Amino acid sequence: MKKTLLLSTLLIFSAVLTTNAQKIWNFTQWSQATIDNCAADPTTWENVSETRFQNAIVIDAETPLTANGVEIEELQGLTFGNLNAGKFRIDHPVDGVSIGRFILNGSSLSINVPDCKAGDVIRLLAISANSSDERGFTATNATRTGGLEITTELNENVFSVDADGTVVFTTTGGMQVRYLTINAEIPTSIKTITPANLEVVRNAFYNLNGQYVADDFESLPGGIFIKKTFFDNGTSQVTKIAKVQTHQ
Structure with a gap:
């Protein structure tokens, strides 16, 4: 009886751990290995600027993104919908001049997050690629x-x-x-990061x-x-702050 109760408890505990598993993808920083592999693979990744690569070929849906024959480590665990050439861009910081990110360059492009559990909380930090055009993500599941x-x-x-399986944004x-x-918070430091070369005008x-x-x-x-x-480049950033009222 005690063994049965212990086994049941362990199974329940294991299920809770599985449901609440944390995963984190940080695109504000890209490893030197990723940058080097993209630079070494011009057939797949076009180097369009000092801080940007973009896919030079069509990438089929559900295909892990690779560079120089190696899966890109920052994207491991994610797949994407069909990507025509130029639709996926990697922006990597150089001396703090830009903010690391990837860009889905168009509408109806998707991020696939597999192996989710019902009740998991997913947070996606993103911004429109056009500062004057309101955009966002829809979700499936x-x-x-x-x-x-x-x-x-x-x-x-x-x-x-909503249910166990893949979530598509x-x-x-x-x-x-x-x-x-x-199932993890996004650090405040990530939500407030700005390029070092931008000046605040107001x-x-x-x-x-x-x-x-x-x-x-x-x-x-x-x-x-x-x-x-x-x-000064026309972009803006929103944060929440508190003001403590002082009494004389």
Whole structure:
């Protein structure tokens, strides 16, 4: 009886661990091995700038992405839909000048996340590849629980997996993807990262209903606010901040 009870407990515990397994993909940094392999494989990866490679050939759906005969380590565990030439781009930082990410360059392009469990929470940090065009992701086998469907801002998309199996995220337009997790938070440092060569031209503060309050942080009353930072290249970034009211 004791052995049966112990076995049942272990099986339940194992199931819980399986359901709550964490996975993290960080695209803000790309290894030197990945960069070198892409550079050594111009047939597959075109070097279009100092910080960017793009696929030079058609990549079939469900095919792991490789460079120089090696699966790209930052993408291991993920597959994609059909990718015509130029539809997948890898941006890798050089001396802090750019933000690492991959770009799905178009609409109806998909990221496949296999082996998900019902109830898993997936977070996808991404931004429209066009600063004036609101875009986003739709999901198959997952329900949105956080983030905006479309926006021009850096957006933390949060989804709950509906059933065991693959979750598919599909673009509504070109998207830059920085981070993806299963059952893990996205670090604040990743959500606020900006290129070192951009200059801030203005900060604006809004209440949680999206109403403009002020440009000057010191003039804000105590509370929680949305801070929108505008950069000199026309892009912007949104973060949530707290102001503690001091009493004289």
